Amino acid sequence: xxxxxxxxxxxxxxxxxxxxxxxxxxxxxxxxxxxxxxxxxxxxxxxxxxxxxxxxxxxxxxxxxxxxxxxxxxxxxxxxxxxxxxxxxxxxxxxxxxxxxxxxxxxxxxxxxxxxxxxxxxxxxxxxxxxxxxxxxxxxxxxxxxxxxxxxxxxxxxxxxxxxxxxxxxxxxxxxxxxxxxxxxxxxxxxxxxxxxxxxxxxxxxxxxxxxxxxxxxxxxxxxxxxxxxxxxxxxxxxxxxxxxxxxxxxxxxxxxxxxxxxxxxxxxxxxxxxxxxxxxxxxxxxxxxxxxxxxxxxxxxxxxxxxxxxxxxxxxxxxxxxxxxxxxxxxxxxxxxxxxxxxxxxxxxxxxxxxxxxxxxxxxxxxxxxxxxxxxxxxxxxxxxxxxxxxxx
Amino acid sequence: xxxxxxxxxxxxxxxxxxxxxxxxxxxxxxxxxxxxxxxxxxxxxxxxxxxxxxxxxxxxxxxxxxxxxxxxxxxxxxxxxxxxxxxxxxxxxxxxxxxxxxxxxxxxxxxxxxxxxxxxxxxxxxxxxxxxxxxxxxxxxxxxxxxxxxxxxxxxxxxxxxxxxxxxxxxxxxxxxxxxxxxxxxxxxxxxx
Numbered sequence: 001x002x003x004x005x006x007x008x009x010x011x012x013x014x015x016x017x018x019x020x021x022x023x024x025x026x027x028x029x030x031x032x033x034x035x036x037x038x039x040x041x042x043x044x045x046x047x048x049x050x051x052x053x054x055x056x057x058x059x060x061x062x063x064x065x066x067x068x069x070x071x072x073x074x075x076x077x078x079x080x081x082x083x084x085x086x087x088x089x090x091x092x093x094x095x096x097x098x099x100x101x102x103x104x105x106x107x108x109x110x111x112x113x114x115x116x117x118x119x120x121x122x123x124x125x126x127x128x129x130x131x132x133x134x135x136x137x138x139x140x141x142x143x144x145x146x147x148x149x150x151x152x153x154x155x156x157x158x159x160x161x162x163x164x165x166x167x168x169x170x171x172x173x174x175x176x177x178x179x180x181x182x183x184x185x186x187x188x189x190x191x192x193x194x195x196x197x198x199x200x201x202x203x204x205x206x207x208x209x210x211x212x213x214x215x216x217x218x219x220x221x222x223x224x225x226x227x228x229x230x231x232x233x234x235x236x237x238x239x240x241x242x243x244x245x246x247x248x249x250x251x252x253x254x255x256x257x258x259x260x261x262x263x264x265x266x267x268x269x270x271x272x273x274x275x276x277x278x279x280x281x282x283x284x285x286x287x288x289x290x291x292x293x294x295x296x297x298x299x300x301x302x303x304x305x306x307x308x309x310x311x312x313x314x315x316x317x318x319x320x321x322x323x324x325x326x327x328x329x330x331x332x333x334x335x336x337x338x339x340x341x342x343x344x345x346x347x348x349x350x351x352x353x354x355x356x357x358x359x360x361x362x363x364x365x366x367x368x369x370x371x372x373x374x375x376x377x378x379x380x381x382x383x384x385x386x387x388x389x390x391x392x393x394x
Numbered sequence: 395x396x397x398x399x400x401x402x403x404x405x406x407x408x409x410x411x412x413x414x415x416x417x418x419x420x421x422x423x424x425x426x427x428x429x430x431x432x433x434x435x436x437x438x439x440x441x442x443x444x445x446x447x448x449x450x451x452x453x454x455x456x457x458x459x460x461x462x463x464x465x466x467x468x469x470x471x472x473x474x475x476x477x478x479x480x481x482x483x484x485x486x487x488x489x490x491x492x493x494x495x496x497x498x499x500x501x502x503x504x505x506x507x508x509x510x511x512x513x514x515x516x517x518x519x520x521x522x523x524x525x526x527x528x529x530x531x532x533x534x535x536x537x538x539x540x541x542x543x544x545x546x547x548x549x550x551x552x553x554x555x556x557x558x559x560x561x562x563x564x565x566x567x568x569x570x571x572x573x574x575x576x577x578x579x580x581x582x583x584x585x586x587x
Contacts, residue, residue: 044549051534052558091432220461220495223523236495324474325432328464328491328502339464341489344432345474352559354466364526393549 009037014378016045022125022382023389027366031375039370039378041363046393054353059085059319060165062350067159069338069355070391072121075114075150076333078163079107083244084329084340085165088322095318100308103167104246105295109180110150110162112284112291116187117146118334119227119277119284122386126274127198129383130207135198142190145183149176166315167308171298181292184285191281199278208271209261212369212381215268222368223361226336227280228385231257231273238332250290255279270384277386320348335359335386357391408499411435414457421450428504436489436502444488444505445515445541451492451503452520459492459501462517465527467535470506471561484509486537486560490517507537516541534559 010031016024024045030038050069054062066081067074089095124139147157152173154162162169198204214224219232229236237254239247257272259265265272299307303314324346330339336358343352362385370378415427415437425447426438439447451459470483485506493500505514516539518524528539529548536557539545547554553570556563567575 044547044551047549049558055559088432091434217460218522221522223462223521234495241498323432325430326434327432330463337463339491341464341466341491343468343473345472351473352466352468354464356464356466360526361523364523367525368522 008032012375016042022387023392025363025382025387025389025392027378029370029375029378034374034376036370036373036375036378039366041366043363043389043392046390048390048394050394051353051355054350056349058348059322059350060316062353063164064159064161067161068390069357069394070333070335070359070388071158072388073114073118073334074158074160075110075162076118076331077338078160079111079245080329080331080333080338081340082163082165083331084327084342085319085322087329088325088327088342088344089165089318091325091327092323095322097166097311097314097318098305100167100304100311101306102171102296102298102304103309105291106168106172106309107163108246108250109288109291109295110153110168112287113146113149113180115334116281116284116288117143119281119386122277122334123194123274123281126380126383126386127204129379130204132198132201132204135194138190138194138197142187145186149179149183152176152179164310164312164315165319166312167302167310169310171309177292177295180288184288187281187285191278195278199275205261205271206264208274208380208384209264209269210266211270211377212373212384213266213269214365214369218365218368219268222365224336224365225358225361226332226334227276228273228336228358228362230255231276231384232268233257233272238330238337242330244329244331249294250287252283252286255283270380273384273386321346322348333358335362335388335391355394357394359385359387359389359391360394362387363392408497409456411501414499414501417454417457418447418450422447434502436504439503439505441488441505441507441514442540443515445517445520447503448490448517448520451501456497457494458496459494460521461493461495462490462521462523462527463493463500464491465489465517465524465531467531467537467559469535469559469561471509486512486535488514488531488537512537513540515539518542533557536560 012029012031014029015026026042028040028042029036050065063078066077069077086097089097120139120143124136128136151157154160214232216232216234219229219234233256235254235256240254255276257268257276259267260275261271296306302308303311322344326343328339328341330337339356341354342350345351418425418437424440428438429435451457466489468487470485470487486509487504487506490503507514514537516528528542531537532545533547533550
């Protein structure tokens with residue numbers, strides 16, 4: 001869209017306290033009437049210096065801080081950190097850990113359940129940004145079931161501190177498997193209702209069709225990851241292409257955007273990103289079902305190599321003297337690739353931790369795609385990226 | 395359970411680290427290969443050559459590193475060196491983690507620069523995402539990226555003094571007229587007791 005540069009420009013500050021910015025994000029928007037001429041994201045309002053804190057804590061003490069990196073999917077954040085530390089320990093034969101089979105399955109099960117609940121929040125708040133309140137309540141209702149299951153196992157509903165280097169903190173609570181099965185059956189029905197309610201709604205689809213379409217080349221160059229990247233038609237999922245943990249044992253598809261909005265839509269528009277997230281929930285259900293079928297029964301002994309849940313002693317011994325060196329570990333979280341670059345100097349405290357998150361890089365494309373949009377569409381763009389601000393600022 | 399056969403859908407052929415380094419070395423003789431005791435390997439690049447190397451890594455059809463996964467800075471001031479009498483390394487290193495969606499290979503590129511004049515050429519024109527990553531590295535470590543279009547602080551307030559992730563960073567006692575230090579409190583960094 002061409003913008004007349006001689007019009008009257010007004011600079012508008014959207015946020016940091018704005019209901020549609022999903023946290024404390026400030027966008028400095030220069031507008032020409034209803035059309036946006038320039039947009040500069042201003043972040044840092046939630047900067048808690050987690051990377052700096054990590055340089056003063058022992059390796060296992062950092063797990064609760066990863067909860068706060070992205071509190072909508074704390075399990076996945078835990079997962080990424082413990083996998084990264086275990087990958088660092090695995091670079092030396094002396095410190096390599098043998099994680100119990102059952103712990104690996106519990107991790108994948110909880111990571112996928114948290115992916116479902118995170119996507120439900122993302123989908124729900126997207127519809128609420130667009131003015132539909134009912135689907136938001138339906139989506140959060142499903143999240144409550146996930147929180148109930150997590151609470152029974154680890155005692156917390158939002159920041160779990162559940163996974164640890166060497167396994168998970170405790171075994172599943174009795175009856176967890178039956179509860180998860182009941183939840184998954186109910187979720188499938190609920191997703192059909194959700195689709196009838198909002199996804200196939202003509203007004204909603206028309207509102208998002210063709211808005212902020214991102215080409216596959218731009219998506220890769222600007223570091224979009226996860227559902228935002230796949231929404232642009234790039235079929236890349238770390239769980240499939242660089243399997244970590246035990247993800248290579250499961251069958252699932254990787255949904256990609258392909259102009260789901262029909263004639264008015266474009267590849268990689270807001271509706272594509274919305275639908276990709278929705279389809280990923282269904283894929284996560286598939287993975288969860290396979291986990292429930294394959295998970296070894298509990299043996300009751302913590303460090304049993306099959307039915308145990310944690311090799312705590314070995315992990316603590318290894319973390320006293322980890323290998324000197326560095327590693328970059330990538331993990332597929334609900335908001336895309338979460339990478340930990342860890343530098344270790346061989347002591348019990350990390351030398352440097354860098355957390356690379358999906359929302360941070362998603363904000364970098366705003367300066368490019370937002371100019372030319374209407375102000376009202378900016379809310380749709382923020383919602384479609386499913387940005388979580390604590391993950392941006394860390 | 396037998397693993398599901400590899401479903402990697404990359405079209406091209408993944409190259410080994412040696413092959414990637416050999417290609418870069420032919421074009422840029424000043425680059426070196428580096429390695430850490432735990433087996434991590436990287437290509438060490440001259441700081442002012444970084445932009446040219448980045449362009450080459452992205453545009454060469456056998457390499458095509460089209461995505462920059464992570465860019466970060468590391469202060470090497472307190473990192474232990476192997477030799478006992480060696481002077482401590484005072485460099486700031488910038489670490490680039492690259493991946494190719496075409497071939498499916500990954501590589502780590504590092505560029506070390508001095509503490510006094512930390513200047514590295516910006517790769518913003520090659521990978522768009524570098525714009526934010528470089529602002530973050532500038533903000534927290536004080537590395538200045540030559541050629542960046544808008545190098546400002548990103549996370550810290552614009553009037554903040556010092557670079558918090560440097561190892562010799564001294565905590566400020568006050569900010570904006572507000573005392574940050576309480577009575578009897580020290581800001582010595584170290585492990586939680």
